[in-house]
Amino acid sequence: MSLAKAIPSGNVSEAVYRKKLIKRRKPNRSIYGDVILYFFLALIAMIMVLPLVYAVGSALKPLDELYRFPPTILAKHPTTDNFSDLFVTLGKSWVTFSRYLFNTVLITFVGTAGHLLIASMGAFVLAKYEFPGKKSFFKMVTVAMMFTGYVTQIPNYLILSKLGWIDSYLAIIIPAFASPMGLFLMKQFMEGIPSSLIEAGKIDGASEWTIFHRIVMPNVKPAWLTLIIFSVQALWNNRASTVIYSEQKKMLPYAMSQIQAGGIARTGQGAAVLVVLMIVPIAIFILSQSQILETMASSGLKD
Secondary structure, three states, X not given: OOHHHHOOOOOOOHHHHHHHHHHHHOOOOOHHHHHHHHHHHHHHHHHHHHHHHHHHHHHOOOHHHHOOOOOOOOOOOOOOHHHHHHHHHHHOOOOOHHHHHHHHHHHHHHHHHHHHHHHHXXXXXXXXXXXXXXXXXXXXXHHHOOOOOOOOHHHHHHHHHXXXXXXXXXXXXXXXXXXXXXXXXXXXXXXXXXXXXXXHHHHOOOOHHHHHHHHHHHHOHHHHHHHHHHHHHHHHOOOOOOOOXXXXXXXXXXXXXXXXXXXXXXXXXXXXXXXXXXXXXXXXXXXXXXXXXXXXXXXXXOO
């Protein structure tokens, strides 16, 4: 709203109203309070970024600095030998680095896309439609979130074995589709969408898919961006050593873990492994974070 439209009619001049408006918007906090607030924010930011800085610094250290005591955060003589040695080691393996990377990217992309689509469609039905057994089904989803992957590992393996999906990409992709966390998260966000938006779409002749794709999904953008972050993190770091046996189908974290188990001589390569594995999840989080904050700040529809 512009200032001209906001000025009420009467004898109050524009200058007086401007002063009142600025005074009303001024936060009730002193400059010392701002200094203390920013100091604590900077302190928390430093604490949170310290592990990342230490991991990158360790990957750039030569072998003698990795075992120096007391340890240092940054490398005194930084070098990229750890990364070059890592790719040389992977290049000498029977399966190339590009193959491990392809397997990881394929499983992560397909698993995340399928999880997002299925969880969103299921959440839309649970949040905006009434049908018999709706509450019972959602209670089952909530209870399923209580069980970790270690508890369900044996039943999942038996089911995948009966389906003949062991030692295939489907053994990792299909279980990722059925993660209850995504359905729960999307359903809770979609309940906040005004029903009047959906009814207006139906009045305009929009189909169910159009309403879902053009109205619902844009309004729950923070939810599905958050879901993408968690799904990518889980799939990218999944070794899948219990369901994938063929070396040509193994994922990058499994190959990296074998390098880390190489002993003292590969300590530097092991530090480089951590940096390589955390690049993609951190990059996706950084790219999605700004969009999440922007969407949360600009949204807020109420029925």
